[in-house]
Amino acid sequence: xxxxxxxxxxxxxxxxxxxxxxxxxxxxxxxxxxxxxxxxxxxxxxxxxxxxxxxxxxxxxxxxxxxxxxxxxxxxxxxxxxxxxxxxxxxxxxxxxxxxxxxxxxxxxxxxxxxxxxxxxxxxxxxxxxxxxxxxxxxxxxxxxxxxxxxxxxxxxxxxxxxxxxxxxxxxxxxxxxxxxxxxxxxxxxxxxxxxxxxxxxxxxxxxxxxxxxxxxxxxxxxxxxxxxxxxxxxxxxxxxxxxxxxxxxxxxxxxxxxxxxxxxxxxxxxxxxxxxxxxxxxxxxxxxxxxxxxxxxxxxxx
Numbered sequence: 001x002x003x004x005x006x007x008x009x010x011x012x013x014x015x016x017x018x019x020x021x022x023x024x025x026x027x028x029x030x031x032x033x034x035x036x037x038x039x040x041x042x043x044x045x046x047x048x049x050x051x052x053x054x055x056x057x058x059x060x061x062x063x064x065x066x067x068x069x070x071x072x073x074x075x076x077x078x079x080x081x082x083x084x085x086x087x088x089x090x091x092x093x094x095x096x097x098x099x100x101x102x103x104x105x106x107x108x109x110x111x112x113x114x115x116x117x118x119x120x121x122x123x124x125x126x127x128x129x130x131x132x133x134x135x136x137x138x139x140x141x142x143x144x145x146x147x148x149x150x151x152x153x154x155x156x157x158x159x160x161x162x163x164x165x166x167x168x169x170x171x172x173x174x175x176x177x178x179x180x181x182x183x184x185x186x187x188x189x190x191x192x193x194x195x196x197x198x199x200x201x202x203x204x205x206x207x208x209x210x211x212x213x214x215x216x217x218x219x220x221x222x223x224x225x226x227x228x229x230x231x232x233x234x235x236x237x238x239x240x241x242x243x244x245x246x247x248x249x250x251x252x253x254x255x256x257x258x259x260x261x262x263x264x265x266x267x268x269x270x271x272x273x274x275x276x277x278x279x280x281x282x283x284x285x286x287x288x289x290x291x292x293x294x295x296x297x298x299x300x301x302x303x
Contacts, residue, residue: 001083001084001085002086003086004086004087004088005087007087007106007110008111009087009110009112011112014043014044014112014113015045015046015047015085015113016036016037016039016040016041016046016047016114016115016116016117017036017047017048017107017113017115017116017117018036018048018049018083018116018118019048019049019116019117020032020049020119021050021054021161023054023067023068024067024068024161024180025077025180026159026161026164026179026180027154027159027181028159030081030181032118032119033048033078033081033082033083033117035147036115036117037081039117044115045085046084046085047084047087047111047113048083048085049089050074050086050087050088050089051088051089051095052088052090053090054091055091055096058091058093058096059096065161065165065213066165066213066214067211068168068180068184069212070187070210070212073185075088087111097126098126099126099129100125100126100138101125102125103124103125104138104139108142114144114145116146116147117147118132118147118149119148119149119151120149120150122135122148132146163179164176165213168213168214169213169215171273172273173220173271173272173273183269184215184269184271185268186209186212186214186269186271187209187265187268188208188265189264189266190206190265192262204236205252205261205266206249207249207250207252207268214250217238217239217276218237218238218273218274218275218276218277219236219276219277219293220235220236220237220274221234221235221271221274221293221296221297222234222235222268222272224257224266225266226257226264226267231254231255232254232256233252233253233297234255234294234297235252235268235271236252236277237249240277252266272296274293274296
C-alpha cells in the first residue's frame with residue numbers, strides 16, 4: 001500500500017476511495033472498505049482518505065477520545081483490507097477550513113476520484129456542512145458515483161467507535177471484539193519496572209502502551225505474543241494500589257516464560273476481565289490471590 005501525507009497524487013489511474021477516520025476499523029468500517037474495492041472498474045485503484053490525528057485534537061484540543069487503534073494499526077488494517085493507496089493527512093487548519101465544495105474539488109481534481117464510499121451518517125467540509133445528499137448532488141455532474149454504506153448493527157444498535165470505546169472502558173472485551181471483528185490488542189515496548197514481581201515470585205513484563213485506549217483497571221487473563229509465539233498470560237492494568245502507585249501501567253506475567261525481554265516489543269490480546277485491583281492485608285495475601293488468578297491461565301503455552 002502506498003501511503004502519502006498529501007492531498008494530491010499523479011492521476012495515472014482513476015481512484016475508488018473510502019473516506020473517514022475509521023478508528024478501530026470495526027465491522028461497519030470494514031463494510032465501507034469492501035464497498036470501495038467492489039466499486040473499482042478495470043484499471044482503477046482503491047484508496048482511503050483518513051487523518052493521522054483525530055479531528056477533535058485540532059478543533060477542541062484535549063477533548064479528543066482515546067483511540068481504539070494507533071495510527072500504525074489503522075494503516076496495517078487498510079493494507080490488510082487490500083487498499084492500494086492511503087492519503088493519511090493531518091487534520092489541521094488547512095483541512096478544517098475547506099468548504100464542502102473545496103473538499104469535493106480536492107477529490108476530483110487532486111486525487112482523480114471516480115467513486116466514493118462513506119458511511120450513511122458521513123459529514124464533511126467546514127463545520128461539517130456537507131452530507132451524503134450534497135456529495136451526490138455535486139459529484140453527479142462529474143461522473144463520480146457515491147455510495148452511502150448502511151450502518152452495521154449489533155444487539156439492535158448501530159456499531160460505532162464511540163460505543164466500542166465505552167465497552168473497552170468497562171472491560172467488556174468480548175462485546176467490544178464482537179463489534180470490532182477481531183481481538184483488541186495492546187502492543188508496546190517492555191520497560192524496566194520496580195521489580196516487585198520478581199520478589200513475589202511472579203516476574204512481570206512492564207509494557208509501555210501509548211496512543212491507545214486501555215481497558216478498565218483490573219486483572220485479566222489473556223494471550224501474549226512474543227517473537228512469533230503465544231503464551232497464556234495474566235495481565236494487570238491500573239495504578240498498582242497494593243504498593244501506593246499513582247500512574248496507570250500494564251504488567252503481564254507470561255506462563256512458561258523465562259527470558260529477559262527489556263526493550264523488545266510484546267503484544268497482548270484476548271483480554272478477559274477477572275477481578276478488580278485490590279489492596280491486600282499483606283504481600284502473602286496478594287500472592288495467594290494471584291495463585292487463584294492463575295486458574296484462568298492454567299493451560300500450557302502454545303505455538
